[in-house]
Amino acid sequence: MAHLDEGIELRKAAVQLPIMVLNPRHSDWELMVKNCLEPEIYSLDLLHNFTEAIKNSSYSDKYPIHIDLDTGMRRLGFEEEEITS
Numbered sequence: 415m416a417h418l419d420e421g422i423e424l425r426k427a428a429v430q431l432p433i434m435v436l437n438p439r440h441s442d443w444e445l446m447v448k449n450c451l452e453p454e455i456y457s458l459d460l461l462h463n464f465t466e467a468i469k470n471s472s473y474s475d476k477y478p479i480h481i482d483l484d485t486g487m488r489r490l491g492f493e494e495e496e497i498t499s
Contacts, residue, residue, distance in 0.1 A: 443467035456482035
């Protein structure tokens with residue numbers, strides 16, 4: 415799904431499969447976790463912000479995310495230099 419509201423609608427329709435949100439916003443974290451939606455993380459800022467939101471939530475288990483890598487289009491995604499081993 416491109417946006418949070420689309421993922422929420424699928425959950426309301428009883429879809430139990432993993433649902434990835436492609437354009438997460440910082441303000442979406444609480445609803446995303448509440449509806450078990452998985453964010454696509456494409457920047458360090460987004461990763462740090464989501465990590466803090468999870469730490470400050472009542473969620474106590476590991477939370478699934480999807481890491482977006484820039485494969486040459488220069489749009490969204492982590493670039494090779496940003497990834498450390």
